[in-house]
Amino acid sequence: MTSVSTYPSVHGETVVIRILDKYSAMIDMQRLGMSDEALARFLPLLNVSQGMVLVTGPTGSGKTTTLYAGIHHLNTVNRKIITIEDPVEYQLDGVIQANVNPRAGVTFATGLRAILRQDPDVLLVGEVRDAETAGIAIEAALTGHLVLTSLHANDAASALSRLIDMGVETFLLASSITTSIGQRLVRMNCTKCIETYTPDEVLRSKLDLPSDHEYVRGRGCEYCAKTGFRGRVGLYEILEVTPEVRRRILAGEHHSEIRQYAEGIGMTSIRMDGRSKILSGVTTAEEVLRATSET
Numbered sequence: 001m002t003s004v005s006t007y008p009s010v011h012g013e014t015v016v017i018r019i020l021d022k023y024s025a026m027i028d029m030q031r032l033g034m035s036d037e038a039l040a041r042f043l044p045l046l047n048v049s050q051g052m053v054l055v056t057g058p059t060g061s062g063k064t065t066t067l068y069a070g071i072h073h074l075n076t077v078n079r080k081i082i083t084i085e086d087p088v089e090y091q092l093d094g095v096i097q098a099n100v101n102p103r104a105g106v107t108f109a110t111g112l113r114a115i116l117r118q119d120p121d122v123l124l125v126g127e128v129r130d131a132e133t134a135g136i137a138i139e140a141a142l143t144g145h146l147v148l149t150s151l152h153a154n155d156a157a158s159a160l161s162r163l164i165d166m167g168v169e170t171f172l173l174a175s176s177i178t179t180s181i182g183q184r185l186v187r188m189n190c191t192k193c194i195e196t197y198t199p200d201e202v203l204r205s206k207l208d209l210p211s212d213h214e215y216v217r218g219r220g221c222e223y224c225a226k227t228g229f230r231g232r233v234g235l236y237e238i239l240e241v242t243p244e245v246r247r248r249i250l251a252g253e254h255h256s257e258i259r260q261y262a263e264g265i266g267m268t269s270i271r272m273d274g275r276s277k278i279l280s281g282v283t284t285a286e287e288v289l290r291a292t293s294e295t
Helices: 022-026 036-046 063-074 108-116 131-142 158-165 170-176 201-206 243-250 255-264 270-279 285-291
Strands: 002-009 012-019 051-056 081-085 096-099 122-125 146-151 177-189 194-197 215-218 229-240
Touching: 036 051, 036 063, 036 177, 036 229, 051 063, 051 131, 051 158, 063 081, 063 122, 063 146, 063 177, 081 108, 108 122, 108 131, 122 131, 131 146, 131 170, 146 158, 158 170, 158 177, 158 255, 170 177, 170 243, 177 215, 177 270, 177 285, 201 285, 229 255, 229 270, 229 285, 243 255, 270 285
Parallel strands: 051 146, 051 177, 081 096, 081 122, 122 146
Antiparallel strands: 002 012, 177 229, 194 215
């Protein structure tokens, strides 16, 4: 499947072509790039019978792939899974999928209302874009459904503030969200032309990298089209909404305070996940710095 976006500019029309590989929707959770520790934290939260799982990040950060990996993990004969998407990017066997169609009056909100009358176990809402969709999705999460959805936000904690800004009451938010995932995508080193190198001292300082480590990158070869990279991998942070986090949400704490608390009890930030992937040779310091923001 291919989608094309064009935009007129003063120097001519710009074109972006998005090529979707239907097989990438079948990716296992273990292949997303989550660490063993992150998976051990996330999978029990994914296997609950109700609540909301948020996947956050900018456009092009791999949110859809993560959501589909979650659906693939949950897709069993005894679960009824229904989606509303814009558009359906990958077709999944055993999953009831539908597109939004604003011209026909089918938005995320109206589609979600219709889905709830279909007696689903699991719902996938492509994106929460407005207060109405957020309210219905949270209502579904509070009434015996597992809801997976995406949201544009900088990180896992700021997604909570984004929903509050949309008008979601804090007591509903605290009661419905089970986990919020922040993510980015980075390019992986080409394994066919790997070589050692020394990242710039400024880069090492920003990422708190040791000076005595042996760092690697792809030199560039035919296999990677001379880029030094082949494939992409996710950088993740997983914010579990524990009773203490719920208390802090209800108390109106700023998302930066919630984030600080979560990191204090063991949450690995996106940048720290990137740091571990640099040290293990998966990607480069330059890639991680490009994809992550200061926290």
